Amino acid sequence: EIVMTQSPATLSLSPGEGATLSCRASHDIDNNVAWYQQKPGQSPRLLMFTSSAPAAGIPDRFSGRGSGTEFTLTLSSLRSEDVAIYYCQQYHKWPLTFGGGTKVEIK
Amino acid sequence: QVQLLESGGGVVQPGTSLRLSCEASGFSFSSYGMHWVRQAPGKGLEWLAVVWFDETIIEYAESVKGRFTISRDNSKSVLFLDMSNLTVDDSAVYYCARRGGASWLDYWGQGTLVVVSS
Numbered sequence: 001e002i003v004m005t006q007s008p009a010t011l012s013l014s015p016g017e018g019a020t021l022s023c024r025a026s027h028d029i030d031n032n033v034a035w036y037q038q039k040p041g042q043s044p045r046l047l048m049f050t051s052s053a054p055a056a057g058i059p060d061r062f063s064g065r066g067s068g069t070e071f072t073l074t075l076s077s078l079r080s081e082d083v084a085i086y087y088c089q090q091y092h093k094w095p096l097t098f099g100g101g102t103k104v105e106i107k
Numbered sequence: 108q109v110q111l112l113e114s115g116g117g118v119v120q121p122g123t124s125l126r127l128s129c130e131a132s133g134f135s136f137s138s139y140g141m142h143w144v145r146q147a148p149g150k151g152l153e154w155l156a157v158v159w160f161d162e163t164i165i166e167y168a169e170s171v172k173g174r175f176t177i178s179r180d181n182s183k184s185v186l187f188l189d190m191s192n193l194t195v196d197d198s199a200v201y202y203c204a205r206r207g208g209a210s211w212l213d214y215w216g217q218g219t220l221v222v223v224s225s
C-alpha cells in the first residue's frame with residue numbers, strides 16, 4: 001500500500017498570506033495525485049488532479065505541483081472561505097490512499 | 108448538474124448487515140466508474156471500493172475485502188454497497204463519488220451516516 005504523508009497537520013495563517021501544503025508518497029507515483037478540499041460540515045471537493053491540473057471552477061489562487069514522491073498544493077492568498085481540511089490522494093496503484101490531511105485555519 | 112444522493116445509513120448492531128445506495132443524476136451513469144469512501148467521526152478519508160462502469164473491474168480496500176460488496180444497476184443509475192459483519196470501527200459517514208479520469212474522485216455525494224453500536 002502506498003502511504004501518503006501530509007504536512008503540516010495544521011496551518012494557521014492571516015488573510016492574504018500564502019500557504020504551502022506538502023504531501024509525500026512512500027513510493028514513486030509519477031504525477032498520479034489529486035487534492036481535495038473539505039470545508040466544515042461539507043463533503044470533499046476535487047481541487048486538482050494529475051498533480052497540477054485544476055478541477056472545474058477552482059480559483060487560480062490554488063496551484064499544484066510535484067512528481068514522483070513530493071507534491072505541494074499552494075494557496076497564493078488566503079481567504080476566509082479557504083478554511084478547510086485539504087487531502088491529497090494517490091491513484092497510481094490500488095488501493096487508493098489518502099493523506100491524513102492538513103487543516104488550514106485563519107489567525 | 109451532477110448529483111449523487113446516498114441513503115441507507117442508520118444505527119445498527121455489531122455483526123449485522125446494511126445496504127447503502129447512491130442515486131446518480133445529471134450525467135450518464137453507465138459511462139462512469141464509481142467509488143465508495145468513508146470518514147469516521149473527526150477522522151480522515153478512507154477509500155473503500157471502486158466499480159468500473161461495466162463492472163469489469165472491482166477493487167476493495169483490505170479493511171473491507173470479504174465483508175463489503177460494491178455493485179451497480181446501470182438501468183436505474185444506482186450504486187450499492189452491501190456491508191456485512193459490521194463492527195464499531197465501521198461507524199462513519201459513507202460517501203459515493205464518481206470516478207474521474209484515472210481514478211480521482213470528481214464529484215461526491217453528501218454522505219450517509221452509519222453508526223454501529225450495541
